[in-house]
Amino acid sequence: MYLADFLQLLVYGVISGSILALGAIGVSLIFGILRFAHFAHGDLMTVGAFCALAAVTGLGLPVIAAIPFAILGAVVVAVGIDQTIYRRLRRTAPVILLISSFGMAMALRAVIQIIWGTQDRVYQSGIQLPYRIGDIVLQPAHVWILAGTALLVAAVHLFLQKTSLGKAMRAMSDNMDLARVTGINAERVIIWTWVMGAGLAAVAGVFLAMDTRLHPTMGWHMMLPIFAAAILGGIGKPYGAILGGLIIGVAQELSTLWLSPAYKPAVAFAIMVFMLIVRPQGLLGGRR
Amino acid sequence: MTIPAGSLLALDNVYGGYGGVDILRGVTMTVQPGEIVVIIGPNGAGKSTSMKAAFGLVNVREGRVAFEGRDITNWRADRLVKLGMGFVPQEHNVFPSLTVQENLEMGAYLNPKGMRARMDKIFGIFPRLAERRRQAAGLMSGGERQMVAMGRALMAEPRMLLLDEPTAGLSPLFIEQTFERVVEINKLGIGILMVEQNAKQALAIAHRGYVLAMGENRFEDTGPNLLANREVAELFLGG
Amino acid sequence: MEAYLVFFLTLAGIYAVLALALNLQWGLTGLFNFGISGFFAVGAYTAAILTTNPSPNHLGGFGLPFLVGAGAAMVAAGILAFAIGLVTIRLRTDYLAIATIGIAEIVRLVFMNEAWIGYGVRGIPGIPRPFSPDPVVFLGVVAVLLLLVFLALERLRRSPWGRVLRAIRENETASLAAGKNVLRFRLEAFVLGSMFMGLAGSLYAHFVGFISPEAFDPLYGTFLIWVMLIAGGSGNNKGALLGAFAIWVVWSGSEFLTGMLPPGLSTQASAVRILLIGLLLQVILLWRPEGLLKEERPALEKTRKK
Ligand SMILES: Nc1ncnc2c1ncn2[C@@H]1O[C@H](COP(=O)(O)OP(=O)(O)O)[C@@H](O)[C@H]1O
Ligand SMILES: [Mg+2]
Numbered sequence: 001m002y003l004a005d006f007l008q009l010l011v012y013g014v015i016s017g018s019i020l021a022l023g024a025i026g027v028s029l030i031f032g033i034l035r036f037a038h039f040a041h042g043d044l045m046t047v048g049a050f051c052a053l054a055a056v057t058g059l060g061l062p063v064i065a066a067i068p069f070a071i072l073g074a075v076v077v078a079v080g081i082d083q084t085i086y087r088r089l090r091r092t093a094p095v096i097l098l099i100s101s102f103g104m105a106m107a108l109r110a111v112i113q114i115i116w117g118t119q120d121r122v123y124q125s126g127i128q129l130p131y132r133i134g135d136i137v138l139q140p141a142h143v144w145i146l147a148g149t150a151l152l153v154a155a156v157h158l159f160l161q162k163t164s165l166g167k168a169m170r171a172m173s174d175n176m177d178l179a180r181v182t183g184i185n186a187e188r189v190i191i192w193t194w195v196m197g198a199g200l201a202a203v204a205g206v207f208l209a210m211d212t213r214l215h216p217t218m219g220w221h222m223m224l225p226i227f228a229a230a231i232l233g234g235i236g237k238p239y240g241a242i243l244g245g246l247i248i249g250v251a252q253e254l255s256t257l258w259l260s261p262a263y264k265p266a267v268a269f270a271i272m273v274f275m276l277i278v279r280p281q282g283l284l285g286g287r288r
Numbered sequence: 289m290t291i292p293a294g295s296l297l298a299l300d301n302v303y304g305g306y307g308g309v310d311i312l313r314g315v316t317m318t319v320q321p322g323e324i325v326v327i328i329g330p331n332g333a334g335k336s337t338s339m340k341a342a343f344g345l346v347n348v349r350e351g352r353v354a355f356e357g358r359d360i361t362n363w364r365a366d367r368l369v370k371l372g373m374g375f376v377p378q379e380h381n382v383f384p385s386l387t388v389q390e391n392l393e394m395g396a397y398l399n400p401k402g403m404r405a406r407m408d409k410i411f412g413i414f415p416r417l418a419e420r421r422r423q424a425a426g427l428m429s430g431g432e433r434q435m436v437a438m439g440r441a442l443m444a445e446p447r448m449l450l451l452d453e454p455t456a457g458l459s460p461l462f463i464e465q466t467f468e469r470v471v472e473i474n475k476l477g478i479g480i481l482m483v484e485q486n487a488k489q490a491l492a493i494a495h496r497g498y499v500l501a502m503g504e505n506r507f508e509d510t511g512p513n514l515l516a517n518r519e520v521a522e523l524f525l526g527g
Numbered sequence: 528m529e530a531y532l533v534f535f536l537t538l539a540g541i542y543a544v545l546a547l548a549l550n551l552q553w554g555l556t557g558l559f560n561f562g563i564s565g566f567f568a569v570g571a572y573t574a575a576i577l578t579t580n581p582s583p584n585h586l587g588g589f590g591l592p593f594l595v596g597a598g599a600a601m602v603a604a605g606i607l608a609f610a611i612g613l614v615t616i617r618l619r620t621d622y623l624a625i626a627t628i629g630i631a632e633i634v635r636l637v638f639m640n641e642a643w644i645g646y647g648v649r650g651i652p653g654i655p656r657p658f659s660p661d662p663v664v665f666l667g668v669v670a671v672l673l674l675l676v677f678l679a680l681e682r683l684r685r686s687p688w689g690r691v692l693r694a695i696r697e698n699e700t701a702s703l704a705a706g707k708n709v710l711r712f713r714l715e716a717f718v719l720g721s722m723f724m725g726l727a728g729s730l731y732a733h734f735v736g737f738i739s740p741e742a743f744d745p746l747y748g749t750f751l752i753w754v755m756l757i758a759g760g761s762g763n764n765k766g767a768l769l770g771a772f773a774i775w776v777v778w779s780g781s782e783f784l785t786g787m788l789p790p791g792l793s794t795q796a797s798a799v800r801i802l803l804i805g806l807l808l809q810v811i812l813l814w815r816p817e818g819l820l821k822e823e824r825p826a827l828e829k830t831r832k833k
């Protein structure tokens with residue numbers, strides 16, 4: 001094995017890890033605040049990716065300029081589902097949300113399939129000239145993904161640390177009852193949590209489609225590594241989710257040195273199970 | 289209609305509990321403006337539950353809760369904060385991953401105007417918090433956490449403060465200090481309803497007190513009278 | 528028409544076994560299993576490998592009798608469940624849900640990529656039906672096994688073991704205090720339920736005669752079973768049976784409906800059906816969370832939330 005190959009895989013790992021991180025932040029925030037694993041999160045990514053496709057084909061926008069449409073689409077869907085269904089189920093029996101979101105994942109995927117069919121699609125056909133840095137090859141899409149993720153992670157950080165809404169989210173994640181007693185309007189913060197989680201998921205979906213292709217099941221197949229990332233980092237901890245995403249992404253790529261690439265999800269799963277055995281609260285000490 | 293006129297907070301014959309079971313079976317109490325009122329009673333008597341019922345955290349099945357004459361029975365907690373009530377729960381009363389300063393900011397979430405000035409006022413009452421403002425609240429000692437929790441509640445500028453066992457688990461020195469702070473806060477014109485296990489000290493600073501047992505009122509009197517009451521002393525003050 | 532009825536009833540019977548198995552895990556014990564398809568697939572492959580005639584394309588076949596295959600299918604699914612349960616059963620049940628999804632996905636990947644086990648995507652053909660190739664006979668086999676599973680689970684539900692499971696589900700701390708080893712009871716319920724899922728997998732393999740990884744998409748193996756149990760009434764074995772048949776009627780009936788769609792849309796027919804079932808699930812959760820048949824005992828909704 002050559003160093004260059006290794007570095008190339010590392011770069012690919014960081015790229016796919018970025019996509020995982022963006023998805024995992026949302027899963028982690030929602031788990032922290034609403035106390036359930038949101039199984040339809042991957043499908044929100046799919047929704048975002050396809051909304052961007054609609055803007056690309058319908059309005060002729062370049063894909064990066066279509067990202068706001070992706071965010072808008074996923075946010076409307078997520079908040080809509082929360083307000084019509086999850087909100088009512090929250091009040092009666094929270095565990096039922098797991099089942100409901102599992103059903104939602106299936107329903108969202110079906111809607112995408114009805115509108116766009118099941119064939120693979122891309123935003124942009126044709127070959128783009130890659131950049132070369134030494135022996136490492138980088139597609140233009142990869143540069144967008146890395147830069148976009150860095151930007152969003154910084155924005156999430158500033159939001160959580162500096163804005164009062166962001167602090168309220170962290171407070172709710174710490175202790176929902178105390179947040180209510182403190183005067184925080186929990187329902188409002190929950191809606192904003194969905195806005196943020198779905199918005200990040202939409203961008204992750206667009207990035208994933210830029211890196212690979214669009215397909216109705218693209219997001220669902222990301223659920224396992226995304227949950228693995230969230231658990232690895234410590235569920236309920238957005239920073240842990242970023243760390244977990246990068247670790248899982250890099251581990252998945254490096255594993256292809258020894259394993260068939262088909263087993264990437266198994267690598268994520270193995271890391272998750274290992275973590276559940278030795279440190280279920282995750283690297284940054286989230287909930288268990 | 290037994291809610292006395294002019295009262296700050298009043299619970300009138302409240303029944304309620306968790307799930308289907310009534311823990312409270314006719315609890316009645318009032319706090320007049322400017323008063324410190326202390327609730328004592330054995331473990332499991334329903335003291336915390338009474339406070340939660342007043343704060344909309346436990347369903348009140350029967351009876352009424354009123355704040356400044358307004359019926360607030362089963363109101364949502366965040367609306368009560370807006371109205372001018374503050375609550376420091378018995379446990380888990382700080383946001384552990386937020387810094388001290390952020391905990392205080394959360395207290396002003398509903399009304400952030402002039403937050404800095406208020407925070408300075410609270411740092412005046414609890415100078416220790418000013419020193420540790422950037423520290424995560426979860427990493428602080430029990431006594432310091434209690435200060436954070438009280439400070440957080442005060443940030444909303446309440447006219448009425450509910451404190452559930454503010455001295456639980458503290459060292460004697462901290463207990464003493466906490467009661468001094470409570471008196472100080474009360475002097476700002478804030479009515480106080482406080483559950484206490486350190487009953488003698490608490491009654492000593494209280495204007496009035498209630499003894500609760502089995503979810504019902506057992507005694508009520510001024511602080512000194514309750515301290516002097518032989519039956520109360522034998523049953524609830526450890527002789 | 529008669530052939531269709533036999534086909535319909537046989538698959539309904541297999542789904543009913545799965546719904547009963549899930550009822551043991553979720554309905555009685557409160558354990559999530561979103562990886563039903565994984566245990567089902569392991570059972571199907573185990574049975575296929577053991578009962579087919581020798582083939583150079585895949586592991587085995589060993590030409591063993593049906594019951595040996597079915598038994599081994601249960602054991603294999605049980606071992607898998609034991610391994611994953613050991614890790615996750617002490618954690619919040621969300622983790623079990625995630626881990627079981629992972630297991631199902633990995634099971635599918637293994638069967639797809641390890642061609643030496645089951646000839647990859649080309650699958651294992653020629654899985655014999657026991658006793659006679661006549662589908663009516665096989666329907667009888669399914670019916671008998673379904674009845675046995677139902678009676679066994681009903682007995683278990685009423686047994687002291689079943690009462691402990693319910694107590695654990697409703698108030699973990701109280702039964703802990705009563706000196707019961709909660710984790711062990713939960714693990715037992717999880718493993719036993721998964722074993723029945725393996726059994727259902729073996730029945731499926733013998734019925735269809737051919738299996739490949741595509742048959743074990745999470746949709747068919749998992750989602751539909753959940754809808755069946757929730758619709759029928761979780762916690763109630765009769766409800767699980769009723770739900771399996773009712774939803775199977777709806778699911779099959781929707782095929783007729785989507786068959787009438789204009790040609791342009793008919794390629795999306797399966798997606799339309801999934802969407803309908805997905806929405807039906809939400810409707811049930813919102814307006815009739817107890818399902819068609821209530822659990823045969825009072826009040827559980829409130830205590831379930833811990
Ligand atoms: N969250 C809860 N759910 C169910 N029962 C509770 C809960 N909290 C307290 N209880 C019960 O209510 C009774 C009164 O508790 P509490 O009001 O906390 O007593 P205390 O006077 O010691 O503060 C106790 O029997 C307790 O077990
Ligand atoms: Mg108490």
